[in-house]
Amino acid sequence: MGELSPAQADNREKTLLTALLLSAPGPLVTGYAALAANSTTQLADFIRRTIELVALFLSWWVFRRLRRDASLTKADQTRLEHTAGLGVAGTMLTSGIVMAIIALSRLSTFEPGGNVTSGLIIASLGLFVNGWFWRRYAAMTREQYSAVIAAQQSLYRGKTWVDLCVVIALATVALAPSHPATRYVDILGSVTVAGYLLWSGVRLVQSHLGAVSEPAH
DSSP: OTTSOHHHHHHHHHHHHHHHHHHTTHHHHHHHHHHHBOOHHHHHHHHHHHHHHHHHHHHHHHHHHHHHOTTOOHHHHHHHHHHHHHHHHHHHHHHHHHHHHHHHHTTTTOOOOBOOHHHHHHHHHHHHHHHHHHHHHHHHHHHSOOHHHHHHHHHHHHHHHHHHHHHHHHHHHHHOTTSTTHHHHHHHHHHHHHHHHHHHHHHHHHHHHHHHHGGGO
């Protein structure tokens, strides 16, 4: 945090808070959409957004404390940064596991149907907004590195790809709900998202655990 200028730190804190506030209604809206449609992808998306909201709050809280608590030592700052990063990684891993379980458990019984229009609109908006935040955090990381912001870049990159998979899956259900291949597209969307989140989460954990052990060498 000490490497950031006051203007840079203020800009990053505002962006974190904006991301948190924009994501806050996500679980409620997505949960309603999931109830209105029999879609594995939408149910998994609801779970993902709920868990992600916790990680977003943790990242904002850590960054705010790093800025405002002058009593923190360098070791304290590093510990908090890794806590935020591992929180994001844990979110990705948990979401990936839950999504994979749901998709696989419904593989033999799931039949697509219901109204997926609201879910498709939500996912499309999420794709645009999350893509913007991904680019925003990437630009901030290039300008001046911050472990908390770098973790958000990884999270929003994952969120963007997840929303793209959800949009494709729901668009397929909306356009051809009775086609034999549709049920597999919807479930494949969940499995693909789960795999990406697990892969990203493992990479982030390795990154932070490697950084923690580095001083010992």
